[in-house]
Amino acid sequence: MRKPIVAGNWKMNKTEDEAVQLTEDIKVMLKEGINADVILCPPFTALSAVSHSLRNTRIELGAQNMYWEEKGAYTGEISPQFLVNLNCNYVIIGHSERRKYFGETNETINKKVRTAFKFNLIPIVCVGETIEEREKGVTEKVVETHVKMALKDIDEKSCRRVVIAYEPVWAIGTGKTATPQLAEDVHRFIRTLLSELYSKDTAEVVRIQYGGSVKPENARDLMEMDDIDGSLVGGASLDTSSFVKIIQESIL
Numbered sequence: 001m002r003k004p005i006v007a008g009n010w011k012m013n014k015t016e017d018e019a020v021q022l023t024e025d026i027k028v029m030l031k032e033g034i035n036a037d038v039i040l041c042p043p044f045t046a047l048s049a050v051s052h053s054l055r056n057t058r059i060e061l062g063a064q065n066m067y068w069e070e071k072g073a074y075t076g077e078i079s080p081q082f083l084v085n086l087n088c089n090y091v092i093i094g095h096s097e098r099r100k101y102f103g104e105t106n107e108t109i110n111k112k113v114r115t116a117f118k119f120n121l122i123p124i125v126c127v128g129e130t131i132e133e134r135e136k137g138v139t140e141k142v143v144e145t146h147v148k149m150a151l152k153d154i155d156e157k158s159c160r161r162v163v164i165a166y167e168p169v170w171a172i173g174t175g176k177t178a179t180p181q182l183a184e185d186v187h188r189f190i191r192t193l194l195s196e197l198y199s200k201d202t203a204e205v206v207r208i209q210y211g212g213s214v215k216p217e218n219a220r221d222l223m224e225m226d227d228i229d230g231s232l233v234g235g236a237s238l239d240t241s242s243f244v245k246i247i248q249e250s251i252l
């Protein structure tokens, strides 16, 4: 059985003080011993403070992006080593907002995924189609390309640790959640693809999150699907009780 994994992507929200407040509130509301991996992904400027606040808890820390070089003349970029030193275990790679607004490509995403593994960070690799692509009927083709290119030259041992987040772009921040069945179809497709690329055994251990307007009201129905192992939550992760409810609803 795959352990549920719920991550909050705070995007460009929360000052350092606000981020610490949210973290403290989540800590209070989240009972110890909850049987899920819970990850908070604040903006870079709040990572250090949130890391401090998460000490001695089971909640883990993730970053929203990083660069693929360890150090050097790359003004404005963030090194994987910086994240490791802040006790990050996870890093979101290739979010659709980064693909859309910051020119990330399948090639740069692959470099980042390879670097993440080199630094022992677990990449949460985001894949998913736009509304135009869905209407054209090329969802599977787009998702296949995203997955294959992101995992290019990634060995099987590393692949077993990757987290894939299926985030249909049309469902992000729009209130339009994919129906559980529609999401499940793509999740199943991704798992089949992983078994072709690696092995059935590896495909069975990789966790695939759904992302896009996840709320307390729809989290359970999504989680009840065989191939949905958790969620990558945007808006609702900024509200303590919504986020904690989503986590509770994710433990079946």
Ligand code: 13P
Pocket: 009, 095, 167, 171, 172, 173, 174, 175, 211, 212, 213, 214, 232, 233, 234, 235, 236
């Ligand atoms: P929303 O939950 O706000 O739709 O965002 C989803 C997302 O992009 C998480 O990475």
